[in-house]
């Protein structure tokens with residue numbers, strides 16, 4: 251690993267599942283590159299690989315939910331973080347309910363924030379999507395800190 255990679259890996263991230271609903275299907279994608287972007291309006295930003303399965307559908311859906319996971323939700327992070335995209339639409343064993351604007355909120359999360367896509371910025375092999383916060387639900391617990399060893 252080179253010096254640059256070693257240095258930037260010291261940035262701490264949480265672990266999230268971005269969910270959305272389009273044409274009768276629910277989608278879930280594990281993400282670590284999520285942050286708050288603005289107070290006024292209240293906004294989050296998520297960085298999504300352009301080649302990810304579900305990327306085009308996410309743009310089309312225009313509304314998404316950032317489900318913030320806790321330490322106890324590692325299995326769900328692995329489930330929706332499959333890099334072969336197999337579980338993108340697999341909500342069979344996943345309990346969820348609809349947010350106000352139709353995004354799936356995972357029962358297994360510590361909070362959920364529903365956003366409307368308002369801006370898209372090209373960033374190399376990723377695209378940074380800015381979502382204006384529409385509503386949120388806060389449950390018990392704190393967010394997990396991403397640890398690479400949990401996903402090797």
Ligand SMILES: Cc1cc2nc3c(=O)[nH]c(=O)nc-3n(C[C@H](O)[C@H](O)[C@H](O)COP(=O)(O)O)c2cc1C
Nearest residue numbers: 280281282283297298299302303330331333334335
């Ligand atoms: C812990 C973890 C964090 C991830 N963070 C991101 C992320 O921030 N952005 C992203 O585009 N993909 C991220 N991924 C990969 C996607 O979850 C994964 O690519 C997606 O489920 C679809 O699979 P695909 O790569 O076959 O298209 C992450 C995966 C894991 C396990």
